[in-house]
Amino acid sequence: MAISPDPRKNHLLAALPDAEWLRWLPQLEAIELPLGKVLYESGSTLNYVYFPTTAIVSLLYVLEDGASAEIAVVGNEGIVGISLFMGGESTPSRAVVQSAGHGFRLRARTMKDEFNRAGPVLHLMLRYTQALITQMAQTAVCNRHHSLDQQLCRWLLLSLDRLQGNELVMTQELIANMLGVRREGVTAAALHLQEDGLIRYARGHITVLDRQGLELRTCECYAVVKKECDRLLPNKLAT
Incomplete structure (x- = not known):
């Protein structure tokens, strides 16, 4: 590169x-x-x-x-x-x-x-x-109060905000280390998002198909962080 x-x-x-x-x-x-x-x-x-x-x-x-x-x-x-x-x-x-x-x-x-x-x-x-x-x-x-599904959505949105496209190269093991959870939990959460048509996950590549859907699915934490960044x-x- x-x-x-x-x-x-x-x-x-x-x-x-x-x-x-x-x-x-x-x-x-x-x-x-x-x-x-x-x-x-x-x-x-x-x-x-x-x-x-x-x-x-x-x-x-x-x-x-x-x-x-x-x-x-x-x-x-x-x-x-x-x-x-x-x-x-x-x-x-x-x-x-x-x-x-x-x-x-x-x-x-x-x-x-x-x-x-x-x-x-x-x-x-x-x-x-x-x-x-x-x-x-x-x-x-x-991490203390919200579901793993919501945490994963927040993490994906924060990452998307810092990328040009809608694809992340990321293994489930690495995501698990980031979120501090078991790999099996990440697998289940990613499958839920994929079944609902929000993402596509294959071989370490996550493609976001429906960003608006992720924003609706996540907790308020993403909006709080974004609003403060925009304000400051x-x-x-x-x-």
Whole structure:
């Protein structure tokens, strides 16, 4: 796959004012993000922040026994590595590419210097961070109170918002790891959605056939996350 030449396919980068954009452009490094690539591990010091353009990155919390659950997804609307400029330097979560594609990375020192200028970059990143925190909180509520069918619909919709088309390359095992459930549960939920004509699933490919049907089927958590993203970020960032 050819590397995407346009950093402004990432909405945060597209929202940078001209002065900041001209400073950043020579520093941005185009990278390929293959499925399953780990961008950082729990507790590791971040050397880069990442701006996906066509890839989706899952933020996972991994327990001592190896079990995991997704706490948020980041795609072309955002940045991976907020702990770097929030002052923590590291994070207890793991960042893994859940949908292959491309993106750009920026060195940690450059990101911190830009954030510490206390200008437009600081305000843009803080608004994005608030939107991401909302997604994390709503994910926790959803996983506790809503059915697996509803969780799967929410997860599919959040992923679709960050992709160009209507197809995801994703195995049931990977979805199970994201949602923190047994693979058999994902199989049953996916079959229900397929029987109702909402998706088609075959050999790791999920094709969404009826997005409106998914929106009607899911819980309120998807709408809460989307509304907050739309509220906090510029219009061209809205997914």
